[in-house]
Every structure is written in C-alpha cells, then in structure tokens.
Amino acid sequence: MLDPVSRVRRFNRAVTSAVGALDTSFLGRGRPLGAARVLNAIGHGRSDVAEIRDYLALDSGLMSRLLRSLEDEGLVETTPREDDARRRVAKLTRTGRREFAAYEALSNAQAEGFLAQHSQRDALLAAMDLIASALTRDRVALAEMDPQSDEARYCLGEYYAELGRRFKQGFDVSLSRDPDAKDMRRPRGTFIVAMSDTLPIGCVGLKGTDRGYAEIKRLWVAPAARGLRLGRRLMDAAEDAARGLGIALLRLDTNSALPEAGQLYRTMGWTEIPRFNDDPYPDLFFEKRIPS
Amino acid sequence: MLDPVSRVRRFNRAVTSAVGALDTSFLGRGRPLGAARVLNAIGHGRSDVAEIRDYLALDSGLMSRLLRSLEDEGLVETTPREDDARRRVAKLTRTGRREFAAYEALSNAQAEGFLAQHSQRDALLAAMDLIASALTRDRVALAEMDPQSDEARYCLGEYYAELGRRFKQGFDVSLSRDPDAKDMRRPRGTFIVAMSDTLPIGCVGLKGTDRGYAEIKRLWVAPAARGLRLGRRLMDAAEDAARGLGIALLRLDTNSALPEAGQLYRTMGWTEIPRFNDDPYPDLFFEKRIPS
DNA sequence: CATGATGTCTGACTTTAGTCAGATATCTAT
C-alpha cells in the first residue's frame, strides 16, 4: 500500500470515477457530451471550425454534424471566413451565449462545491495545481510577453513572495536593483512566461545593459511546476532569445539560499565569477558565453 | 488566474483529457471499455454479480450481456451462489487471469511512465494522495482492525514518524508508554483504521485499563487526508466503541506541539485535567464522560 | 404452499460516437 505505482493507480481510480460525475454535469442540460464540448469550445473563444476540430480531436464529418445540431438549436451561427471561404468560423448567438453561461455557472458551482467540503483549501488547491501542471506538461507553452502584462506581474509577485520566504532577512524589492521594464523588451531584452493552460507557471527575464553583456533576471518556476524541468526550458529560451538579439555574453546573480538555482546554472554550463554589481541580495555570480 | 474556482476547473480540464488517454489504454486490448471494466472488477476480487453491477453502476441487462461476452471469450465463468441460487458469482478462468494480468501490467506501466517523467516524485505522490482522498472522501470506511495488522502497523509507523518530525526533541517509541496490542483488542478496547480504497489514511486506538477508564491513543490522520474532518469521525467511532463496551470514562494525553489535536478535543467536548500518567512526551491531559 | 420480492436474463429498442468514401467549393501555385 506504500508503493508509488499503487498510489498513482489509486489516484487514477479516484479521478476516473469523479470525472464520470463531472461529465454528467454536462449531460445535465439535455445535450450530448459532444455537442456540449463544441459549444463550450466556441464559448471559450475558439471560433475557427478547423481549430475546434483539432482541439477536440473530432472527425470532420462528426464535427460538421455537431455544429449543425447546435445551429438547429439556434445556439451557433457559422459564416465563411473572409480571407479563405473554404474555412468557416462559428459564433455564439445571443441564445448560445446564455446557454454557455449556464454551463459556466454549472462548472463554477461544481468547483465551489468541491472546495467548500474541505477545511484545508490551500493545500488542496496547491495539490491540484501540481497535478494539473504535471498532466499537461507537454502543453506548457513559453511565450514572450511584456514585463508589465498581467501574466508577468503575477509571476514577479510570486517570485518576490518566495524570496521573502526563503531569505533569512526577507526580501524588499525596493532595496534590490529591480530591472526596468524597458530593459526587458525587444530589442534590448525580453521577458518570457511559461503558460500552462491559462495559468502562468514560470518566467525569466533577459535584461539588456550598456555594459557589453545582458543579464538573466527573475527566473522563477511555480512550486506546482517544479520537477518538470521548466527552469531548464526557460533558460534555454532566454539563451535563444539572446542569441537572436546578437548578445554574446550573459551574466546573472543569485543567492546561495536558492541551491536548486545554483545547481541549475552549473549544469547548464555557467561559470562562477566574482561579484559584478552592488545589489545587497545576491552572493553568487555567474556568466555564460553565447556562441552565435 | 488566481481565483480558486478557476484553479479547480483547470485541474478538471487537465484530468479529463488525461483520463481520456487512460481509457484508451483499456481499449488497447481489443475489448470495449464496458467489458474491460467488468473483467477488471472481477480481477480485483469482486465476484458477486450484483456487487459488480452496483459498483460499476450498470443496468442489469447490460451487465448480463457484458458478462456473457466475457464468458464467450473464455475469460470468466459464472456459477449460482450456494446460499442463494438467484445470485451468481463470477470467477476468472485461467485465460481470464492471464488477461487480467495483462491489464494490470499496462496500468502499472502507465503509472510508472507518469512518475518517471518527474524529478520531484515525492511531492507529486503526496499531491496525488491528497486529491484521491479528497475525491473519495464519501467512500472512506472506518473498520476495526487488529492493532498488529499490516494496516495498523503502517498507520502507527507513520504516526511515530510524524511525532519525530514535530517534537523538538524527536520521538522514541521505547521511551513512551507504548500501549500493549492486547489492550486494544475487544473486549478490553479496539483499534480503528480509516481506509480510502486500499490505503490506510487514519487510525485511533481505544486502550482498556484496569483503572476505571479507557484511553484514546494513537489518533492519526495522514497528511493527505487532512481537511476531511476525519479526526472527528475517528474520535466519534472510538467513543461509540467505548459506549458499546460499557466504558463510562475516557482519558487521553497529547502534546501542545500538536495544536490541531488539542483544538479537536476541546471542540468535541473533552475537558482538560491534570497529568494522570508519567509518560515523558505528553504535556496536555483530557477526559470525557461517555453517557451510556 | 401461496404470495410477493429479488436477481438475472432476453428481446427490442434508442442514442451517441465514430468511420469512411466521395461530393463540392475554394484556395495556391504554376
């Protein structure tokens, strides 16, 4: 009863039976699951028919019929796409939006009901985040984003909070040399966020300087996403971006209270160098040459 | 992206798509899902046809046909039950056992593959345990077990390990007044284990003494099961058992390093009393009168 | 032993999902 494999299988059993109940919530509105899935895909902003088909892994014949049944119900309208009349785009009608809202309300109520049963909500949510990230690890997408976007700010907020927990003396952003957003925008630098579904789970900044090198800043991986080797992926992406911007030398600073970070840099070919700035927080300094 | 409901829904999406993939592994052996589920239910020890039907929530007509298709394949044999010839029991044939073993191997390989992708196995498993317990909270069963059964020993081992982590000075069973197993067996006392599926997730001991009271000992809830109000359920069960045994007064000792335990006792109507033993570990003592 | 309840089986159905081979319209590239 201890062994890892049977623990995973116990999880699978628990989830399979729970998901059965979850599916019936979709059936609860008198519509087959397939049609409900298409309706919800459209409601969540997918409009291109081919894209929906691909996302839901449906046969083109089946997709066509499901769409038409939604049209017959008056929930969806399709029109040829302007730039390519072979393709079609689907849109919810007013009735369709109302029906979609009803599904959303059902899903939200189901989620709230589940949470309400538990007295240790935070631990439960953290576990759910961890599993969701693990299950969708292949669909984690790295995207360059503005360092002042909602996603980036969320990541930075989490990052600072974690430093505050891990540094003995705490962490105060205003004392640190906080990189200016404009140094982390192209063409001087960039800011990369790792997204799992709609949730940002990691980030890294590439900060341009006028001193012949660029700096890696704000490498962060959400606790729920640790173990997915996302740190490595983010660093690779940052190095690629640097190469694309013609940057030949990278530097970064870190703190020995974050041993997994130092470990990562070393295994990724960074070499330790003497202190190169007067930021009070870091006590470890690295650089890496980027072959173009 | 922070709000709890959308985190739960992200989890649901991740799990739904993963479970789709999980189901196809059952389809991978050229048998419809329904038949595969019945075969596996039998393989896991469910033999009574009505019990399987109930467990898998199948219509009796459908169940009958699925069973016959397995019989036609030569995987299953059914016989009338000895004590009631209306009921039938299903058993795997030799071929059936081989086929079941193949499913088990597939499931194990799938589970191992999932684990192998991750570098932080323990955190992943802990999260899976937590979610599985939460999803199956309604199916947690309390059962009286021998204090020397595998399940009980597992619970006690985890309990001692946790005390070791939480007490500043650690915890050494041999220094504590470890209750004798025979005092936690009927008719002197009992030992109750909470099982979630096949995993023990909590326990409590009722220890008989010759001093006019019985003691509650070894109340433990697995970290993965905290928040389910299982401590309360276990204590209720222990009190019920005490009542059944004609015990009128219960006592227990605990430590202020376990604040959630003290909190539980207080809300459940226990009153603090002076030290009543010389065990070196506890520093808080309670008693509760049991109306018969 | 008669009666009603219970567990299983059978036949006759429906719904849902999915497959596959064309038909049709439109696009891209030569």
Next chain:
DNA sequence: ATAGATATCTGACTAAAGTCAGACATCATG
C-alpha cells in the same frame, strides 16, 4: 487557366452504451 491541395459537408455505415418491459427461477414469509 488548370492541377492539385485543402476545408467542409453528406450519405451510408458500425460499434458501443444504455433503456425498458417482461420472462423466469428462486427466495423469504406467513
């Protein structure tokens, strides 16, 4: 303009799951 590729639709099918009424044997009970 034409050939080949692409996106969607249609018709004709199958498989799987599930529903329902009734048949039949067996059980518990008075």
